[in-house]
Amino acid sequence: MSDTYARSNLAAIDAAHHLHPFSDMGKLNADGTRIIQRGEGVYIWDSQGKRYLDGFAGLWCVNVGYGRKEIADAVARQMNELPYYNTFFGTTTTPATLLAEKVTSHAGPHFNHVFFTGSGSEANDTWFRMARVYWSAVGKPSKKIVIARKNGYHGSTVAGASLGGMKYMHEQGDLPIPGIEHIGQPYWYGEGGELSPAEFGVKVARELEAKIDELGEENVSAFVAEPIQGAAGVIIPPATYWPEIARICKSRNILLVCDEVICGFGRLGEWFGHQYYGVEPDFAPIAKGLSSGYLPIGGVLVSDRIAHVLINEVGDFNHGFTYSGHPVCAAAALENLRIIEDEKLVERVRDDIGPYFGKVWGALGEHDLVGEAVSVGLMGALQLTTDKASRTRFEKPDAVGALVRNNALANGLVLRATGDRMLASPPLVITREEVDEMARIVKIALGAAWKELRN
Ligand code: PMP
Numbered sequence: 001m002s003d004t005y006a007r008s009n010l011a012a013i014d015a016a017h018h019l020h021p022f023s024d025m026g027k028l029n030a031d032g033t034r035i036i037q038r039g040e041g042v043y044i045w046d047s048q049g050k051r052y053l054d055g056f057a058g059l060w061c062v063n064v065g066y067g068r069k070e071i072a073d074a075v076a077r078q079m080n081e082l083p084y085y086n087t088f089f090g091t092t093t094t095p096a097t098l099l100a101e102k103v104t105s106h107a108g109p110h111f112n113h114v115f116f117t118g119s120g121s122e123a124n125d126t127w128f129r130m131a132r133v134y135w136s137a138v139g140k141p142s143k144k145i146v147i148a149r150k151n152g153y154h155g156s157t158v159a160g161a162s163l164g165g166m167k168y169m170h171e172q173g174d175l176p177i178p179g180i181e182h183i184g185q186p187y188w189y190g191e192g193g194e195l196s197p198a199e200f201g202v203k204v205a206r207e208l209e210a211k212i213d214e215l216g217e218e219n220v221s222a223f224v225a226e227p228i229q230g231a232a233g234v235i236i237p238p239a240t241y242w243p244e245i246a247r248i249c250k251s252r253n254i255l256l257v258c259d260e261v262i263c264g265f266g267r268l269g270e271w272f273g274h275q276y277y278g279v280e281p282d283f284a285p286i287a288k289g290l291s292s293g294y295l296p297i298g299g300v301l302v303s304d305r306i307a308h309v310l311i312n313e314v315g316d317f318n319h320g321f322t323y324s325g326h327p328v329c330a331a332a333a334l335e336n337l338r339i340i341e342d343e344k345l346v347e348r349v350r351d352d353i354g355p356y357f358g359k360v361w362g363a364l365g366e367h368d369l370v371g372e373a374v375s376v377g378l379m380g381a382l383q384l385t386t387d388k389a390s391r392t393r394f395e396k397p398d399a400v401g402a403l404v405r406n407n408a409l410a411n412g413l414v415l416r417a418t419g420d421r422m423l424a425s426p427p428l429v430i431t432r433e434e435v436d437e438m439a440r441i442v443k444i445a446l447g448a449a450w451k452e453l454r455n
Pocket of ligand 1 (some may be wrong): 154
């Protein structure tokens with residue numbers, strides 16, 4: 001390790017100079033930050049040499065696991081050959097073009113084009129602008145408003161945070177921007193009341209129809225949603241939800257946007273979440289698993305309906321980023337997709353490790369603290385409760401979630417807590433033994449939390 005990385009006072013340097021995303025910096029500086037130094041497979045090691053099973057794949061992104069030398073080598077090759085060139089003025093690079101072909105080959109057959117970005121947030125900003133350009137080009141310039149969902153997450157740029165429905169984000173800086181409306185989320189456990197999940201799924205989907213009526217169909221551009229809400233707490237919609245949403249979008253001529261930033265690239269046991277739910281979106285923002293997080297890259301899959309207009313009628317689309325289709329990031333993504341294909345990781349999640357994880361994770365629902373233990377593929381949540389039968393919630397959900405998370409961490413497992421939901425999203429290469437290890441540590445963490453709560 002070079003001297004630059006060997007400095008022992010990194011935590012102090014970090015506190016002095018580094019502002020972290022989504023962090024209370026005063027508290028973080030007082031507590032001290034963990035420094036992660038190495039990764040291999042599903043494991044990461046911190047600067048104290050402590051090993052953790054990363055049950056969260058970094059930030060829902062390290063789909064092929066850590067330490068893939070093939071990706072590092074592909075990146076080094078591309079770095080040496082051409083570290084950067086743009087895709088603006090009539091040029092492209094080999095990796096950018098080949099990645100466009102590869103990534104669209106795995107999406108639904110109506111997706112044959114992709115616009116590259118540097119992140120998931122930029123991907124959401126991109127379709128937001130492209131949708132308006134599309135409607136103007138087809139003679140419906142009034143179709144501008146986007147309907148999104150409470151507790152959706154679509155990034156942290158001004159448009160991304162506005163499309164998202166996170167109250168705590170809107171509160172900082174006068175968001176959402178105009179032209180974005182939010183409807184309810186399909187969170188049966190928390191909001192379904194006496195309705196069955198199936199009834200609730202239809203009811204909450206029909207909020208979309210009511211909102212379109214209220215705003216006027218001629219003013220509505222698109223509806224955006226994550227196939228399964230991630231940051232909100234792995235909210236798995238009732239089976240009745242997506243078919244009803246798709247029906248409404250189609251019958252009312254509203255573009256459907258499935259934000260695939262988390263669900264894409266195998267997490268649900270299909271290449272994309274829209275395939276899992278059998279819907280055909282007009283746009284699909286992607287990022288994370290596209291490169292397994294090895295380098296930053298995102299994009300928007302653009303359906304034939306939109307691409308046709310963009311290509312044949314719009315002329316210049318005045319949008320793009322310096323790093324759109326960055327050759328080194330694209331080379332990393334290409335190698336990552338090759339690994340996912342060659343190792344049949346999507347099929348593995350669908351047929352083998354996903355069902356196994358579902359069984360083991362589901363059994364955690366027997367714990368007294370757990371109201372529901374749900375998953376699709378390798379994306380799971382535990383809902384914490386004070387009483388299973390009545391689905392009663394803790395008075396301080398954040399504190400309870402943090403308690404379980406910190407207990408898991410102390411025992412060598414990274415989980416995420418969103419309020420009182422514990423989230424898991426391990427690398428797609430996780431083995432059965434490692435799934436068992438996850439569950440064993442979760443049980444220890446739940447037990448320790450249970451004890452502390454009773455005291
Ligand atoms: N959409 C979804 C569904 C996400 O989960 C995220 C990130 N967690 C984003 C968009 C934003 O992606 P990024 O952080 O790369 O901008």
